[in-house]
Every structure is written in C-alpha cells, then in structure tokens.
Amino acid sequence: MESRPKLHYPSGRGRMESIRWTLVATGVEFDEEFLETRDQLQNLQDGNHLLFQQVPMVEIDGMKLVQARTVLHYIAEKFHLFGNDLKEKTLIDMYVEGTLDLLEMIIMHPFLKPDNKKKSIVSMTQKAVFRYFPVFEKILRQTFFIGSQLSLEDVILIQTILALEELLPNIPASFTHCQGYSVKISNIPTIKKFLVPSSKKKPPPDDVYVKTVYTLLAPL
Numbered sequence: 001m002e003s004r005p006k007l008h009y010p011s012g013r014g015r016m017e018s019i020r021w022t023l024v025a026t027g028v029e030f031d032e033e034f035l036e037t038r039d040q041l042q043n044l045q046d047g048n049h050l051l052f053q054q055v056p057m058v059e060i061d062g063m064k065l066v067q068a069r070t071v072l073h074y075i076a077e078k079f080h081l082f083g084n085d086l087k088e089k090t091l092i093d094m095y096v097e098g099t100l101d102l103l104e105m106i107i108m109h110p111f112l113k114p115d116n117k118k119k120s121i122v123s124m125t126q127k128a129v130f131r132y133f134p135v136f137e138k139i140l141r142q143t144f145f146i147g148s149q150l151s152l153e154d155v156i157l158i159q160t161i162l163a164l165e166e167l168l169p170n171i172p173a174s175f176t177h178c179q180g181y182s183v184k185i186s187n188i189p190t191i192k193k194f195l196v197p198s199s200k201k202k203p204p205p206d207d208v209y210v211k212t213v214y215t216l217l218a219p220l
Contacts, residue, residue, distance in 0.1 A: 004028075005023060005031070005058055006032070006059040007032045007059075009034070009035060009057075010055075010209065011202070011209070011212075012213070013202045013204075013205060014213065015056055016056040017159065018100075018155075020194075021155050021159045021191075021194070022075045022076065024190055024191065024199075024200070025154075025190050025194075026079035027190050030200075037215075041216055050064075050066055054066060056071065060074070072152060073093075076092075076151075082151065084149075088151075092145075092153045093152075095157075096156050098132065102124075103160045105123070105127070106167060109121075110204075110209075128164060128171050133172070133175050133178060140178055145157060150185075154185055157181075157185075158186065158191065161181075161182050162186075
C-alpha cells in the first residue's frame with residue numbers, strides 16, 4: 001500500500017499551503033510534521049533530508065522533495081492536473097507562474113514591517129486590479145481555467161482569490177466572472193471539504209505564526 005505524503009513545515013500557510021491545496025483537490029490524504037523549534041529543523045538538515053537546507057519538504061513516493069514549485073509540478077503530473085497535452089501543460093504552467101507571483105505578495109505581507117505593509121497594500125492593489133485580475137476575468141467565462149477538467153491553475157487561483165479576499169475583499173468582488181468562478185470551484189467536493197473549519201486548511205497568519213517562522217527560518 002502506498003504511504004501517505006508527509007509534509008514538513010511550520011503550522012501555518014506559507015509556501016506549503018499551495019501544496020496542501022493541491023493534494024486536497026486530488027483527494028489525497030496526507031500527514032504533517034509541524035516544525036516548532038530550531039532543533040527540529042536542525043535535525044532535518046543534519047540528516048541530509050533538506051537538499052538546500054530549506055523547507056517546505058514533502059516526503060512522497062520514496063523521495064524527500066524540496067522547492068515548493070517543484071513539489072507542485074510533481075503532484076500535478078502524478079494526479080493529472082497538468083492538462084491533456086503539451087500545449088495545455090505549457091499554458092497551465094504559464095498561468096500558474098503568474099498567479100504565484102501575486103500569491104507570493106500575499107504570503108509575504110504579514111512578515112513586513114508596518115511601513116512596508118502600507119506600501120505592499122498599494123502595490124498589491126495596483127497589480128491585482130490592473131495586471132492579474134483582468135487576465136483572470138477575461139478567461140473565466142468557463143468552468144475551468146484551461147480545458148475541460150480541473151488543473152493546477154484552478155487550485156492555485158482559488159487559493160489566491162480566497163486569500164486576497166481576506167486582505168482586500170473589494171478587489172475580487174469587483175470582478176464578476178472571478179466571483180462566479182470562485183463559487184463553482186469552491187463547491188467541488190474535495191475543495192469544499194477543505195474549506196470547512198475542521199480541515200487541514202491553515203488560518204491567516206497571526207503574530208504567533210510570524211514569530212515562529214522568524215525563529216525557525218530567519219537565521220538561515
């Protein structure tokens with residue numbers, strides 16, 4: 001029997017949350033080992049479990065994979081989230097890379113100093129309104145982003161839309177097709193299950209999580 005993937009990361013969103021979303025969307029059960037101390041991280045590093053001495057790290061299919069986008073690509077290939085041919089795969093990959101650029105701004109926002117947070121909100125708003133959401137809005141007149149089935153871009157995009165709604169709710173609300181798309185994707189059974197309070201979906205980062213991450217990762 002194939003073992004369940006095991007995720008190694010602090011108990012919060014960060015760059016692991018997209019991996020959680022992607023596994024959940026495919027119906028894959030997984031385990032997590034939360035890093036809370038420097039000793040835990042040091043043990044992984046000393047045991048040669050982290051290729052570049054960094055997390056996130058995912059144990060899957062006998063491998064210890066690092067680099068979040070590499071992990072996402074592996075899961076997408078394994079569980080058929082990369083389209084039906086090379087053209088679809090390339091388009092999905094292109095849109096994923098762009099969407100992750102916006103998501104990265106959202107991920108990093110809680111870790112900024114107050115003055116930089118204000119600048120970040122301005123920059124995030126401008127880029128979301130004039131660069132990213134117009135692209136999404138133009139395409140999202142169909143059920144899925146690319147082709148006729150759920151893809152990695154759908155998973156990353158619904159995560160991004162919902163995360164941005166927490167921070168800047170007026171932006172997604174002003175794009176009609178994005179709103180309709182968000183409702184449809186959120187009601188896919190595997191994703192709907194992930195959105196309930198008792199799931200493994202992590203809450204927005206709070207001060208405790210930010211402090212934990214700084215303690216664990218800032219010295220690296």
